[in-house]
Amino acid sequence: MVDDARSSRVQNFEIHFIDVPPKEFDCPICLETLKNPFAIECCRHHFCDACINYAKGKKNECPLCKANPIKGALDNQFKRAINKASVYCSRRSEGCKWEGRFDSLNNHLSLGQLNGQCKHVMLNCPYMKCKISMSRHQMIDHVKACQYRPFACPHCGYEGAHAEIVKMHYEICSMYPLVCPNNCSQKTFKRGELPGHLDTCPNAMVCCPFVNLGCKVKTKRYILKRHIDSDGSQHGFLVSSAINDLHKENKLQKESLEVKVSVLGNKCSQLEKDFFAALNMYEQNEVKRDNFVASLFEQNSILESNLSSLYIKNAQLKNDLSTAYVDLKTSLSTRCSILEDQFGKLKNHLTSSIRQVAIREREIKNLYDNCLHKTNMLKKQINLLNCANVSLPDDVSCVDSSLRSRTDLTVDTSDEGNTALRTSLNILAAKHASLEEKVNNNIQDGTIVSNQERMMKLLQQLETKVEALQRPPGMQDINYWICGYKLMAETMKKCNWRLYLKTMAETATQFPDPVSPVIINVEGYERAKAFRMLLVTAPFFTGGSGKYKLQLLVRVNGYAIVDVAHGGSPVTFMSVHTCLLKGEFDDLLSWPFVGNITVSLLNQVENNHHHNKVIWDKPPTKYAGQVPPNQPSNWPWGQHTFISQVELESASPSKQYIMNDSLYFEVQATATPSYNIE
Template identity: 25%
Template structure:
């Protein structure tokens, strides 16, 4: 049986021998605890039982006498404490038995009863016997401290051996995801291994659209890639294989083509075909004498044979042609002489007519000159009149202009006065705005002061409570000293009780000191927490005065630092640090993977600081690739969405650079490795990255940030 809580009632232990009746409490019927003897009837009661009875009535519980008296029954107390009892864990196997004075020490001591059930010291929630506690804490408790065999961090067993840590431990050994021969690869080295893994699915760097294992990439680039660079064996220009072997063959000026007449020469360069046709023996040509009438055509090699065979016909054609030419010349000569005589006669007539016409013109010119002299005199008179009128009109116009100028000057002065009033009003508004800003700053300063006062007040209250606690502790210690003195006096009278009392007091003092140490620790912890909160509040108030650019830069830096595999949803911010070194060393930055949404498509971003293969070193290249993800079998294909990649302005949430790229249709299909779905070989020039103005800056602390926005169109 367990001992009653708070010492109430008698001893409920299992006694080796039945206690005498005079030791039994007449209320609870157990051996009395702190026995009291009633003066009226001499019966024995437990002190706690008697106090409970007195709260109901002042009469004796046995004889019912009013206002009865009691004394401590010291003889009964000594007799009861010397009685032998069994351990309360006897049914569980404990064979201990001893005096009532010793059972408390037996049950409460760690070296005592090994069958007593206690709670696990690691607070795992289990209760077990003391004899099993050591092995449980060392080998079985789920909250025992153990070291991870891979990363060597210390933590609770249930965490270290649990699914969560094994999924996150950077040193946990894994097999290659591509099932190559490499095994026992630390998780943090998986990405590096995949960059060299022969079974990793890679995309051809020539952008031919082919995805294949890395071990076959060299052979593909050397002999199978349609976009590999080769030279034409005829004209020796360099180009892609599919161009050289396709379209170029139809245009190459050195490509050998067969003679259109299929002569014995066979094939000739395309540029030399026309020259060859001028000498080709099978080319059909006209007879050399076609100008004189021979209309036959023959192969060039048969021309001499034709001339021999048709020699008489050719001579006949030539004779007829000469005769015709002689007749034509004679006829044309006669006609020419007649025409020339006619033209000479007509020219003489035209010359006489022209002389007569010229004499008439001279007479008209003399008459016109006399009229011109008369008109010149009239014109001089009119000019003088016009000049006089113009001077009068000029005087009138000058007066009008002077009047209008005066009016315009007055209007301008009035407008200037109105503008001056508006300027004064604007200055007043600006002054009021500055005053409001100053008031706002004063209010914030007052709030900060009040917050510090509250914190100081809280700290003072805690100090006061700590002082009160120390005062109570001192009072308690004084009470304890007084109790010790009283016990010392009682020791002289009761030698038998001295040893037991000292042991109980020592235990009480130890527990008291432990409790006070816990109180002091809790108070110190609370003070530390309040000081930490005060510092955080001060930092928060100081953060109010951050500039917009500082807050924006902190936002993008914080967002980029949280990027991790499997828990991000686009839009996502990606950081590329050490930009200068990566550009110099031509390093390609592969980000961690991320998802379009929870349970969505898996992607990663590739940034080439020095341009991509086939691109240009003066520009930065960006690629967005689709990866094989754990949810691909439940998703809809092909992937349908719209991508935007921005280079972020690090001092303001505006003026970001939106890159223009191209989509690859093949990159939106369900894949087994990785496929480029969006790319921009000339995302932004290196010169523009380094440009800095008061409102924007892309490169800061040798780092740049990209934001990926992917809008997914759901196919229902």
């Protein structure tokens, strides 16, 4: 039945089966009726030959059971079973009543052919420029009258489309028949012959040959001879009058020419006089020119001699300049080495001075504690004696009277016990007096002072010594930097910013213990970004009141937040942290570390537009305290959102943070003075 039939598409037209075909007739890949069925060995399914070859080229595995590789062959028996199936005509809905086998459907439809059995198949016009599509029985009539059908000109044989020949070619065809516009006896001519005929056509309108002499008659060509013969006297009069006019005109022209000749003769004589005058002037100028050229040759020889002497002086100046440059370079290198030695000595002196100050402070503190302890012991003994109602010597009469009321202690009141007790009290009183005398003498001499005042005085003295060493006598107006680098750095900073960055970064790595502020070069940006690496810089020390050892930690893509303003897209930041390391001066420093650390991401193009941020501002004690003995460093502290990667990687002619896969950081770490050592 038609209602029960399933439809599929084979060879670009729909197929309507009379009986419902099995599902095995459809290809699992293209879901259409099988074309050249190909049976595979793995699951015995059938595929179109073209579909299975495409699957082989992709993965070479079965699309259903995934067996690899695909093996099988064309199944002609299954193909014959499909061909025997009964089908309707694909144009049954248009009125075609044909029914037959599947393999006969192609011949019935005859797709793309003008002649075929089914009259309801839609066809395109066989002529390329025509875009009309209609059924086969309508297309047969259309082809016969299509304006794009082939057509040959019946006059010259030119071939082309019918519309082109009729509308365009007929207008220019040289063989096309035309009628003479003068209605002569020979009425039709070819388009190419008509211009020649018009030159001799007897019915053509022409002018009289004496038109230039004044005859205004215009008549047909075959009547022109009769006109010339009939009006001969009139034409002769016209000729004679024209000759007279020519004579008059010739006479006038002759007179004007004579006048012009006389004028030209006068001008020629005047030009001859001017020529000889100019020739005489030219000869005089030649003599002047020769004299001027001779003087120029003399001046040129003088200039050549002066130029040769200048070349000699230039060579001498170059030699003197190279010699002076070598001497200056040698003196600067010698001065630099001397300053480096002075810096090493100054560093050792500062270290030893700080250690001696700390040792001296500990000795004074221990002495003071011993004095307090012995004084307290002495007071306790005096209190015991007062409680026992023993008469004390005058040396210990300064004991507090408030302790005399205590009577709950048991004391030996015998004479021998009193004598021994008096003896020990005398000894203790003498020791106490001597200790008090020493303490008073030290206080009067200014030996025992507050720790903060003493340390401030010592630091002021050390700073005075450092300034004296940094500023040589006779050159107090020049700001020298230790090792001679500061003066060169200031010059490079003005002249060549990138050379300044490179030099300062190399200087920080050459010295084992650089002191803040310091410029650090961090390389390998792209690799650190790709592998999410942590970049660790070399250690350095703080400036100011103490030398705390620090280290900078940089993670290129360390932190990401969601940007609500831009649709919730994540924004990645570079994180910069710092941590305290174990240093050789940790026992002499005050803890926790109190100070400020500012990190600047430097612009490598010019000395401007740097990215500055404070990354250390009063962190908890576990970050700023002294490093435990079993750990190399404390936990890091800093800024997770130091700078976004978008701002970091954006470059302009005046700002660029990344260059040659490296970054430059300037770290200013300063410790706040705190000398309360207890």
